[in-house]
Amino acid sequence: xxEADSNMDKPKLYGEYLQLPSLLKCQSMTSAEAGKPVHDEHxxxxxxxxxxxxxxxxxxxxxxxxxxxxxxxxxEGKARHINNRLSRITLILKLLVDQFLILETMTPLxxxxxxxxxxxxxxxxxxxxRLIENKLGLKEDSRVKYNQQHYMEVFNxxxxxxxxxxxxxxxxxxxxxxxxxxxxxxxxxxxFHFWERYQSAVNRWLEDQWYQPVKNESNPEVKETLMAxxxxxxxxxxxxxxxxxxxxxxxxxxxxxxxxxxxGALMISLYRDESRFNQPFHLLTLLVDIDxxxxxxxxxxxxxxxxxxxxxxGTGGSSGYHYLRSTISDRYKVFLDLFNLSTFLxxxxxxxxxxxxxxxxxxxxxxxxxxxxxxxxxxxxxx
Numbered sequence: 539x540x541e542a543d544s545n546m547d548k549p550k551l552y553g554e555y556l557q558l559p560s561l562l563k564c565q566s567m568t569s570a571e572a573g574k575p576v577h578d579e580h581x582x583x584x585x586x587x588x589x590x591x592x593x594x595x596x597x598x599x600x601x602x603x604x605x606x607x608x609x610x611x612x613x614e615g616k617a618r619h620i621n622n623r624l625s626r627i628t629l630i631l632k633l634l635v636d637q638f639l640i641l642e643t644m645t646p647l648x649x650x651x652x653x654x655x656x657x658x659x660x661x662x663x664x665x666x667x668r669l670i671e672n673k674l675g676l677k678e679d680s681r682v683k684y685n686q687q688h689y690m691e692v693f694n695x696x697x698x699x700x701x702x703x704x705x706x707x708x709x710x711x712x713x714x715x716x717x718x719x720x721x722x723x724x725x726x727x728x729x730f731h732f733w734e735r736y737q738s739a740v741n742r743w744l745e746d747q748w749y750q751p752v753k754n755e756s757n758p759e760v761k762e763t764l765m766a767x768x769x770x771x772x773x774x775x776x777x778x779x780x781x782x783x784x785x786x787x788x789x790x791x792x793x794x795x796x797x798x799x800x801x802g803a804l805m806i807s808l809y810r811d812e813s814r815f816n817q818p819f820h821l822l823t824l825l826v827d828i829d830x831x832x833x834x835x836x837x838x839x840x841x842x843x844x845x846x847x848x849x850x851x852g853t854g855g856s857s858g859y860h861y862l863r864s865t866i867s868d869r870y871k872v873f874l875d876l877f878n879l880s881t882f883l884x885x886x887x888x889x890x891x892x893x894x895x896x897x898x899x900x901x902x903x904x905x906x907x908x909x910x911x912x913x914x915x916x917x918x919x920x921x
Contacts, residue, residue, distance in 0.1 A: 565580060567583065569651070576651040577648075578644040578652070582641070582652070590666060597673070600670065603620050604714055607711070617818070618817065621821055624828065627838065628824060635834045639868065647740050669705045672702065672705035672706050674711050675713060675794070675869065680791060682864045682869075712872050712873065717797075718800035718802075719799035720796065722801070722806060722818075724900075729895075736804070739884060739890050748768040784797045795871065806819050809889070826877060827874075839862060840865075
């Protein structure tokens, strides 16, 4: 038996399996190297290293979810894997949001003692965080420029640049979810033609709940106010009823999903109680949770930076607090359309009832893909 085979048969100890000897030697305090160790620098290093380890796990989960979405058929088992892994990402992000509480036990004066040793090192240079943003689907033109330069310009290593370019060119989670939503059963005329039925239901609801009170009101001033409210509601729905207006909203960055994908997301939200829409609706909810937690993480980061350095220039040369504050707007939300779905929900009494055929389709379809037994029995499902 060779020495290599012998080593493979030998059981590993806890520290060997986790490579702890190497991992626990990665905390080199620059203040100590300069001859004047600052106690809280150790906390600063550990916290940021922990962030990067969790970023690595998020990327691991995110890549697996993207791979599943590329499959030609998304059955219930695969949908469960997606939801489980997205749920894991949300729990990790919750942990990362709360981790700022530990870092904030360090006072601004303590941080100032070793801040100069950081030189040009900055969280803006976190490769993994940029990869997470890109793989989720953050649009390049939505980013705020860092010191008037593209964020990729801070990376010099060819391998890192290649990873960033791949994260941009490969389908993001947003793109894959968009394609998936466009296959939602019931959108096509041959199935249920949801969009036509939905528009009719909305017009009926607007008539009953908003326009009828206008007609019944005799006071001119009140009548004018009610009419303005009715028109505001109608104009809001017109922005999604008209494909051209929707497209213009996308061009302005106010919407992310295609018109058809938006229809799919809205249908899932309205018919969430249907058994085959339970998991898709949970998936959409998880995407909103991830976006929300990313925003909370950015916000907590902004608050910590302001607390630690006020309006001082950031270590990487950025405007520090002012730059970070600009990243917590809607432009950094990837799944912005899902946040705004509630704008276009209507009361349950007005939701168009499903036809018998659509009921049967939803009993054997998971959001756009036919189960194998149903494919043989029916052609009602879109490919």
